[in-house]
Amino acid sequence: MDNYQVGDLVSIKTENTQYIGIVMPSLDEDILVIKMKNGYNVGISKRRIVSIEKIEGSKTPKYRKPEVIFENKGNLKNISILSTGGTVASRVDYNTGAVHPAFTAEDLILAFPELLEIGNILGRPLMNILSENILPLHWKRIAEEIKREVENGAEGIVITHGTDTMHYTAAALSFMVETNIPVVLVGAQRSSDRPSSDAPLNLISAVMVATEPIKGVYVVMHGESGDTFTYLHEGVKVRKYHTSRRDAFRSVNTIPIAKIYPTSRRIEYIREVNNKVEGEDPKVEINTNLEERVALIKIYPGIEGDIIDYYVDKGYKGILLEGTGLGHAPETIFNNIKYAIDSGLLVAMASQCINGRVNMNVYSNGRKLLRLGVIPCEDMLPEVALVKMMYLLGNYSVEEAKKLLTENLKGEITLRTRFDCY
């Protein structure tokens, strides 16, 4: 039965299905991976194979962009993995200790063939950059590629991404992409070629989630420092909380949606989630209008207010203040805030405390800011409020944007904070 090699076009029969495609390299001896015409990779347990017939021998010894003539995917869902770079797709240079982006989505599938037991996987590299260099223009590109994938038949989408700014991208996609399938961002804190890498478990978990009957944008990352489970976080309620630990991401002002046990392929939902409507076909709409002239200013004792004037005079449309406590800024910068608002900017307030809700009615300082017209961002993370402002100001008038900023559009505002999430 081993009369084939990587690159061959083969026809494979199992008890009840026939697959035709190109043989791909597989790191798992028990699994045969083939790439089908539509680009999806299928992993077939060798135990299930009844016969393999070589249709055409490979021309090149290594794998190449294959041409597949027939498809039959069995009953697994089509999951697209789009790679953007980051550690999850990196190799360590053992001479220098430095980490370089190296793997594409395709490489990841080859490295972790068990993914193919979970879905029919298509891997496509979008870009290969560290997420510290991700810009709003990349968010737009990712949104466009998500649209393309759904239109090409994807039923779930996984985006591998650097962890530095993964939560900013998750927030941006939450607002920009309207879909009824899951879009799951996943990263890793240790590069994929390290024995201690969290990439395999994170990736398997993300693909598991991508096959679930849920919709919206999510983040999947390790749940603890061991290898037991990962967490499913809402894309608008999560942040990177640690520079280096595997369990670096935490849901804020809510708890994660689910615990995922990748080894036993089990997902345990621990709170409500946006369910997909049963039987609906995958749908997607995107809106990539963004006003990028929105600044985030973190408040600190002694901050000089003219930094606000600077942004106003530069033509900025919005300023998010990351204030102290319940949403405060020193009185010394009130005049500058007034100048910004009088000039037509949207000025909003989130808290650098991170946890909890802004409440500007308690102290005189907050009341004065409210009277100036500063918009309180409820329990939104500053990062999410910033991205939401970019989205709103890209699509609405300042007056409408002000109103929508305090409304819950995508789960970014919870009306009542759970007691068990701090």
Next chain:
Amino acid sequence: MDNYQVGDLVSIKTENTQYIGIVMPSLDEDILVIKMKNGYNVGISKRRIVSIEKIEGSKTPKYRKPEVIFENKGNLKNISILSTGGTVASRVDYNTGAVHPAFTAEDLILAFPELLEIGNILGRPLMNILSENILPLHWKRIAEEIKREVENGAEGIVITHGTDTMHYTAAALSFMVETNIPVVLVGAQRSSDRPSSDAPLNLISAVMVATEPIKGVYVVMHGESGDTFTYLHEGVKVRKYHTSRRDAFRSVNTIPIAKIYPTSRRIEYIREVNNKVEGEDPKVEINTNLEERVALIKIYPGIEGDIIDYYVDKGYKGILLEGTGLGHAPETIFNNIKYAIDSGLLVAMASQCINGRVNMNVYSNGRKLLRLGVIPCEDMLPEVALVKMMYLLGNYSVEEAKKLLTENLKGEITLRTRFDCY
């Protein structure tokens, strides 16, 4: 025995001590509070009183700045409470729900006479402002007043302070004040006149700590949402993490120093602390030089680098970048960072992840920043790194400041992070 009234100068005898002072109002019927000549208030359990002799009747019916002619403090330590404002010294306006600063340190002592069982308490108002309005100039004033108190005989100091920026002030005092007694900042999340206020427990805990044989600057705040214990945090390793909960403060990249059980007057140390040298007299040195032209810039996707140029051209001396992940900033602003460094500014990097350590050797982005001359701030909180830069640039050349920034001066850098602090 009740032949005295508030304002009278009296001589009180207990079994083994004589006290002479002015009778102060007390909310606790069982305790007689008198203010002695040196300004300290002593609380004497009425059960212990053998005789009270009126030396001079009060001229005014309410209490006034008393003139006391004799002192005898028993064996309790002299603790000065300096009030600066904030909720811990506020009243709720039950009509509007707004909170106004109202109490001075003196009022707090009268409201919580049990403090007088712990130490001889002197209360002095320094200012009455919400901490969102605290500026570096206030840090200097507080440092000067600490010096004055120690020189006047204080053996421990408690500073009541708003919680919004208490951790910035704690960091500033850590660098500015060199003393061998404890300086304890304390606040409250609910105003003192509310039944649910955390002020009494926090304040009692802070005074307890102020009598301990330890030295340095600390923060004391509730340890959980109940009323069981408070935490003693290192002043350079703590931040406000929640907008409204009583347990809003958390130690970061370390654990708290002690758990304090105010009801049973017990302090349980859970890690090492800077001990005072046994038998030493209270000493204090202050250094209030600060370079206030230091900016904190939080990095986010799409940030424009010319904000850095703006600060350079304005004559700033330092910029602290609150970068992503292990200490990164987008490549798009590298030129601006180079401009700042070439112009002689100290540019440093802390992480917006808050937890964990900056490590700029892992990714190409960080390496390039290091090569440009950006100084990595180890595991310092951004807030602490900012204040440390103000302090260093106020006292040293840029070259010396660069070196000292990465050295541990006051516990702000831990060489090895405990695993149990995240």
